[in-house]
Amino acid sequence: MSTFVITDPAQLPVAFEDALNAGDVDAVLALFAPGAAMRTVSGDLITGPGALRAEISGTVAARGRLTNVQRHTLVGAGTALLVTDWTMEIDTPAGERVAPTGTTANIARQDPSDGSWRFALLNPLGTA
Incomplete structure (x- = not known):
């Protein structure tokens, strides 16, 4: 597991991309604050270490390959809004390789x- 400390919130999407693409589930999870939550691409809200691990592990198992392009980082009062455009290449259960895209609206603290x-809330569906 990575012991890298993020001192600039704009680096969180980069660290997430690097860890996920390396298949390092523990390094991805280390980027989450205690009590963090995540909205999945299917729209479900998941919380807790077990649910987050299952979601990230599933993405790694599906050979997920993430590309993030930072759009905005807005910081105030120990909180950051991170707006990032993403593409996720992934294998479907049928074995097809797809590459959905979107824009996140993530909160870090x-x-x-x-x-x-660290991430407090991940929302890969942005405002959708």
């Missing part, structure tokens, strides 16, 4: 004890 940033 800064840990006041060490200044590190």
